[in-house]
Amino acid sequence: MSPTKQKLLTTASKTFGKYGFYKTSMDEIAKSARKAKGSLYYHFNSKELLFREVVTSELDFLKQELTSIFDDHNADSRDIIRAYMIKRMMVMNISINYQETLRPEFYEFYEFLNDVILEMDEWEKKQITKILNQGVEKGELELPGEVAIYAEMLLIFLKGLETPLFLKGQYERLISNFDNLIGILTKGISKI
Amino acid sequence: MSPTKQKLLTTASKTFGKYGFYKTSMDEIAKSARKAKGSLYYHFNSKELLFREVVTSELDFLKQELTSIFDDHNADSRDIIRAYMIKRMMVMNISINYQETLRPEFYEFYEFLNDVILEMDEWEKKQITKILNQGVEKGELELPGEVAIYAEMLLIFLKGLETPLFLKGQYERLISNFDNLIGILTKGISKI
Amino acid sequence: MSPTKQKLLTTASKTFGKYGFYKTSMDEIAKSARKAKGSLYYHFNSKELLFREVVTSELDFLKQELTSIFDDHNADSRDIIRAYMIKRMMVMNISINYQETLRPEFYEFYEFLNDVILEMDEWEKKQITKILNQGVEKGELELPGEVAIYAEMLLIFLKGLETPLFLKGQYERLISNFDNLIGILTKGISKI
Amino acid sequence: MSPTKQKLLTTASKTFGKYGFYKTSMDEIAKSARKAKGSLYYHFNSKELLFREVVTSELDFLKQELTSIFDDHNADSRDIIRAYMIKRMMVMNISINYQETLRPEFYEFYEFLNDVILEMDEWEKKQITKILNQGVEKGELELPGEVAIYAEMLLIFLKGLETPLFLKGQYERLISNFDNLIGILTKGISKI
DNA sequence: AATGAATGAGAGTTCATTCAT
DNA sequence: AATGAATGAACTCTCATTCAT
The missing domain is CATH 1.10.10.60 (Homeodomain-like)
Incomplete structure (x- = not known):
């Protein structure tokens, strides 16, 4: 380039x-x-194509950042989940252009929206599923039914954390309660 | 008027x-x-003031709709939670302007935003907390620690559902898995 | 009314x-x-007619104010001229609506412009001529040729004082030099 | 450009x-x-900046035009004054935007106005003072006291001629009387 | 590859005026 | 006599895009 x-x-x-x-x-x-x-x-x-290129290259960066989590850890899968969630919060906080894409005004660019979000979602679901499967294999997690559903649920939860209420201002308070939240969330998942 | x-x-x-x-x-x-x-x-x-009035009146409508849930139900608190979540999804799907206000890029409207979102969030937290407390009193739920934390978590989850992916296209698939998701979510909460 | x-x-x-x-x-x-x-x-x-009525009523006020000069004085005609000039400066400083009429933008209302300004000018010329004639009769002034020309000249001078340079800021300095200026102006008029 | x-x-x-x-x-x-x-x-x-540029370039033209007077004449200083006054009237008649700036109602442009008018006034005062001084040196004029006061007075007179009454309609009549007016004006200045 | 002058459709906003009450 | 909701033409200004150089 x-x-x-x-x-x-x-x-x-x-x-x-x-x-x-x-x-x-x-x-x-x-x-x-x-x-x-x-x-x-x-x-x-065009302006739109410029923006698309910006978002695309930013998503690549996001994935890179998030991937680094797995390389570092062989630890308990619950810890990996926790690390992923925290890293995601931090990374998303930086990458505003991705969030921009989510604005309702972007519905007009429907195809692009779908491409970008679906791709990112699929990617994340795959990552999370991988972690969960490892947890099951290692006997750390118990997930009756489809694992994908749990992954999706986690993703929904993570997306909920993107909203400004939590990102802005209440960030610290949230972090301090984070383990509590994850605890509740994983209670249904944990084996004993 | x-x-x-x-x-x-x-x-x-x-x-x-x-x-x-x-x-x-x-x-x-x-x-x-x-x-x-x-x-x-x-x-x-001005256009901005018009938009504000639209958002404000839409939020009033949202609250009204959501409030109706409690009036109708004396049922199991888990059913109420379920009803609330489903109703919320449907209502938010209609009232798309609410999402508009959720984007952090809306710098110009920042003060207005904070007021509106904080108010709505506080209102929702209060409603959910009320449901949870009733559930505890009725012996249907078990919530060690602060109830408010559970309410907040539920809210985060609900907000995660607002992202376009779920509102558009994958809506039906999600609904069909909804009970599964809620089950997992409430498993940590349920008393046995 | x-x-x-x-x-x-x-x-x-x-x-x-x-x-x-x-x-x-x-x-x-x-x-x-x-x-x-x-x-x-x-x-x-209409807006234009409202403005005309405002200007007209203001001109009546101006004339009234300026007329009062003659009632008070039986003094030396040079003093009357001086008093008139000072009074005019003060009065015009107040009556901005008349000045507004003089703006080039008002050329579009050409007829009204002509009516208003010509009338006021004629009125003022008449007043000044009256003073000058009295001065000649009393033997205080010497005016070879037409008296009207002298009156016109004085009026031109007075109009020159309306410009903001002199009305704003430099007002005091001007007043202190006023007698000097009038002296020069009237030197050509004075008998000896 | x-x-x-x-x-x-x-x-x-x-x-x-x-x-x-x-x-x-x-x-x-x-x-x-x-x-x-x-x-x-x-x-x-913006419209305002366009107008400013128009006024500025027009003032430059005015100065240029007026300056040409001095180059041509080595004549009697009274003739130069006369030529300057006539030229000024003609030039101002063309360059109507200059008058626009003279109105005190132009509050928005106030700072710009002050700059522009003060500069033009100072420039004119300087030119007129130069003529007067030459007249004194050549023994054609007699100016007891400060020369600047006389210059200022002449300028006031010239500004009085700018008002619409004289520019429109009565222009010819005024020109025919102009020598008379200048005669009176300069009588107090002339050395015999 | 890179420039920046030139474009014109369309945006938000203002405001004198009208008119039913 | 008095009101104020409603109008629509006209305004200043923005901006993505084009194109000759």
């Missing part, structure tokens, strides 16, 4: 993150990057 | 719900309502 | 005076007067 | 001159210049 394109992508990501899709103008991005507006169109064709 | 204002508010709510705040133009609302654009400004002063 | 009309006229005068013709809205006047907007139209038919 | 910008500036100047600031719309300027409205904003950012 050319240095100009790289620079534009990075700047776009920052600016979209700060002001959101609609409040960010192509002009602003170009000026911030100290490039010409025409270059944006040369490399990305 | 004059019939014109009423009509404009209803139309605005529908249109914001369909296309979101930015993609909805004042002109569009006015035309949809078959009223003059000037009337919008006569009654609401 | 009804109390409502009176109230509206007074308020309109104040508001036009503060913000000028274009920056003042009918709504603002009505609200300031705590009357309904419809009442403005009932009494004055 | 690009041809487009140049064209827009010229057209804006003409249109503001004809209809004044408020009655001139950006749309009208753009259409008159056969350019896109967006181009106006690309080059001038």
Whole structure:
């Protein structure tokens, strides 16, 4: 990727993150990057495509970050779950462009929305399922019925934590209660 | 409230719900309502204030709908929880403007947002806590520690269900698994 | 005149005076007067006609104020001229609505402009001519040629003093030099 | 300066001159210049800034025109004064936007106004003072006291001529009497 | 590959005016 | 005589996009 394109992508990501899709103008991005507006169109064709590229590259970053959890741990699967949940909260807190995609206004870009969210969800479900399966194999967890359902439930819970109430302001309070919450959540899962 | 204002508010709510705040133009609302654009400004002063009034009135509707649950039921508290969750999903599915306010990118409306979301969250926590307390009193639930924490957790879970993935497309599949999910969730809560 | 009309006229005068013709809205006047907007139209038919009535009534006030000079003085005609000039400066400083009429933007109301300004100018020329004639009769002034020309010249000078440079900020400095200026101006007129 | 910008500036100047600031719309300027409205904003950012640029460039033109007087004449200083006054009247008659800035109601532009008017006034005072001083040196004029006061007085007189009454309609009559007026004005100044 | 001048459709907003009550 | 809800034309300004260089 050319240095100009790289620079534009990075700047776009920052600016979209700060002001959101609609409040960010192509002009602003170009000026911030100290490039010409025409270059944006040369490399990305349209504002929407630029945003898509930003989101896509951000998702790759998210996955990378989350994957690192598994490499480090051979520990108790409940600890891995806990680590994943905390890491996710931190990472999502940073990656606002992904959240931007979730805005109801993005319903107009329905196909893209579905692509992006479904892909990310499937990926996460797969990761979580893997952890849960390992827990079952190791005899740490008991999951009658489909494991996928439990994974989905965990994911729903994690998504609930994305809402600003919890991310902003009440973050610390939540962390301190986090083990409690996970305890309750995993009580139904834990073997004894 | 004059019939014109009423009509404009209803139309605005529908249109914001369909296309979101930015993609909805004042002109569009006015035309949809078959009223003059000037009337919008006569009654609401600005697009932002119109949106706020829409959100506020929608939240009032949400509360009303959710409150009706308690009136109808003297049943098992687990059934009430279940009914609340399902009702909430249905209601939120309709009242899409509420989600609009959940996005942290809405910087301009920040103060308004905090007020509105915090109020709604507090209200919901109170309702859920009430249900849980009744369940404990009736000997149906067992909640060691603070009840408020359980209520908060349930709320997080409910908020996780709001994300577009579940509202659009996968709605039916989710409903069919809903009892499973609630079962797991309430297993940690249930007394035996 | 009804109390409502009176109230509206007074308020309109104040508001036009503060913000000028274009920056003042009918709504603002009505609200300031705590009357309904419809009442403005009932009494004055249009914004332009309201403004005309304001200017007309203000000119009547100006003339009244300036006339009072002659009643008080039987003194040296040069003193009367001086008193007139000072009084005029003070009075014009108050009556901004008349000045508003002089704005280039008012060229579109050409007929009204001509009516108002010509009338006021003629009136002033007549007053000044009267003073000058008295001065000549009393042997205090020497005016070869037409007296009207001298009157006109004095009027031009007085109009020059209306510009903001002199009215705003430099007012005091000007007053202190006023006698000097008048001295020069009247030197050509004075008999010896 | 690009041809487009140049064209827009010229057209804006003409249109503001004809209809004044408020009655001139950006749309009208753009259409008159056969350019896109967006181009106006690309080059001038706002209506106010466009107007400022128009006024500024017009003042530059005024100064240039007035300066030419001195280059041509080595004549009697009274003739130079006369030439200056006549030239000024003609030039001001063309450059109506200058008057626009003279109105105290232009509160929004106040700081800009002060700068522009004070600068122009100072410039004119300097020019007139220069003429007067030359007249004194050449022994043509007699000015007891400060020369600056005389210059200021002349300027006040010149400003008095700017009012619409004299610019419109009565222009010819005034010109025919002009020498008379100047005669009186300079009588107090002339050395015999 | 890169530029930035130029565009024009469409946005939010204002406001003099009308009219049923 | 007085009201204020309702109107719609006109306004300033924004911005994604195009294109000649």
